[in-house]
Amino acid sequence: MKALAGLLRKELYHILRDRRTLIVITLIPVVQVIIFGYAIRTDVDRVRLAIVDPVPDIVTLELRSRFAATNTFQIASILTSLTSPTGPGDVDRLFRQGLAQGAVIFEPGMADNFGRGIPANILIVTDATEPNTGSVVQAYALQVIQAYEREHGAAPGMVRITTSVRMRFNPTRESSNLFVPGLMAFVLTIISSLMTAITLTREKESGTMETLLVSPLRPWQIIVGKVAPYLAIGFVSVLGVIAEARLVFNVPLRGSLLLLLGEGLLFILVSLSLGILISARTASQRVAMMGAMVGTMLPTMLLSGFIFPIESMPWPLRALSNIVPARWFVVVARAIMLKGTGLDYLWRETLVLLLMAAVLLTLSTRSFHERLE
């Protein structure tokens, strides 16, 4: 036990002496959350809408002002004709230059037809290059038009089914509520696995590994000695990113803070263990870093459900996502922060993370044995 304490002290000195690295590794997650928190969003609002209104009348003017009044749309340009001197491709030109994302095209004589009960035609064209925006524009434009129709086209005897909608857990559908908890997982994994990935290889490269091996330290003690100090640093980062999520992005924290901190610590432990395993298995710092980067960054970015929903992926990727630790933490972080759920719902995810930590730590201790022989 005394030997372990000695190793811990040595590691602590290593970390504390290198002030610059210490500051960098505690600050990077905090800075990344700020930058990406503002950048990674999928809100569709202030969609640039082009209106084609050949013969403005009472119906089209009313609809136009309704479109302008929503937060979803802003009217970017109003054309009088599809075949004006500027050419029939006008809407297309706006799309190609990115000046419009959708167009509402009225036929001439809207008010006349509407009044006489002849179908008045509207064509909605969306720039579906980005399919998500395409469907959102369609959905919201339909809502505006149907609301107008309901108010002005009342007739006796029709059936009306009212839908009341509740947006659970995130009523304003704020993007930051969705992405910031995931972002926490992303930045924490990368920095933690990088930190430990180079610790053992550094000893190997500088030749001090032999000294460690001939010391009375057991392999598991070396692993613990290497992981524990970084767990403390990682915990500071966890506190930092949670504070940011609350204060900068106003993400609610509906569940227990204590549970979130605990799960955060557990997740850090898994990432650190992953790093130490990479470190134990590789010979040089360069390879270790490459492994940590490739092994954590891309999978975490794409397969954790942090940006892209896992349900939308084909089954081989869905299956693969199960071995990405961040995938489980993203679920946990979102559930605690947005839904306020407790351990009674999250025990499965927690168990998976615990299991991962155990397996990774055992494997690293094992790889160590092999090197002793």
Place this chain on the structure above:
Amino acid sequence: MRRILFLARAEVLHIVRDRATLAQVLVLPILQLFVLSNAATFEIRDTPTYIVDSDVTSTSRGLIERFGGSGHFRIVGQSASLDAANEELLRGNVTLVLTIPQDFESSIVRNRRGDVQLSVNAEKGSAAGIVQSYASQIVNAYAVELGARFHPGPATVRAHEADPAPLRGVPRIEVQVRHRYNETLNYKHYMVPGLLVALVTMIGTLLSAQNIAREKELGTLEQLNVTPLTRGQFIAAKLLPLWVLGLLDLVIGLVLAKTVFGVPIRGSLLLLFGTAGVYLVVALSIGLWISTLVETQQQAMFVSFFIMNIYLLMSGLFTPIDSMAEWVQYVSMLNPVRHFVTIARALLVRGASLADIRMPLSILTVYAFAILALAIRQYSKRTA
């Protein structure tokens, strides 16, 4: 010129002899394209749905059938208990709960009015809005259907796919929707052109960042410095083979995009490759610049991965630029990846012309000159 070619030849041999690099150049892009294009999707299908039917009549069953048959929703559970539904929402097993109250049918028969409630798990942000609108469209279409059945007269709300036959003489608006450039809303057509850019960027920047750092580590940089090569020639010879490789990767990527993913190529290929040529100078120069700043290959990797991380996430590749906070949108103007992603999508999917992309293209051109000059200057300091 001959000197450039000699050094360039040495570089080519380096790349070809090193199996790992060769694999990195040829296999990685293909793998990435397949994994990324499948992983990076916001497509919404088979939304897991829970039904709370307290009415249990033919009318409520009809509505449930419409949901099940729409293709957007997959009914995973049904009961009369709101608590059970809530439980499933909390567990994250379902995204939508449709609640049909007890007097649904009788109210429709008597008053022509009905109520249903939709609870959407809005944890998923913008997807929730689309889920809701799909659901509302189904409900509205069903109302029209019921109107036609109960009463030969008109019904109120029609989605565009509803049958307007029984409606005559009622003020109404027919809406048609056309999704330009991507009729089927195929997400891959959107992602793959962007991923091609990511691919070219990764190869270009990573390889060139390692390049000079490796010469430094091996000590061969000194040897090159005492040759009569000027720094311009040196940089040119270093970049040329990588530049060709980058374009080759783009060719491979494009062929896959067209044949496997069916991505349309509506614009001019010449323009695309021209832009790629300019862009590669930017990507390679950034790598080279990193390479001159650092001492070891490891540092080079670390810095370039970190930069690329920021570049890719802020380029509009995964999440649209229009959704970003306003100040981030301005900052992202500095990001060369953003401009090439914009151009690639505009050219391939929208069939843009030179005039449409002149803005991002000129920004890229300015970058190419500026960063190349910067890299050359940085390098000269070390030779001095």
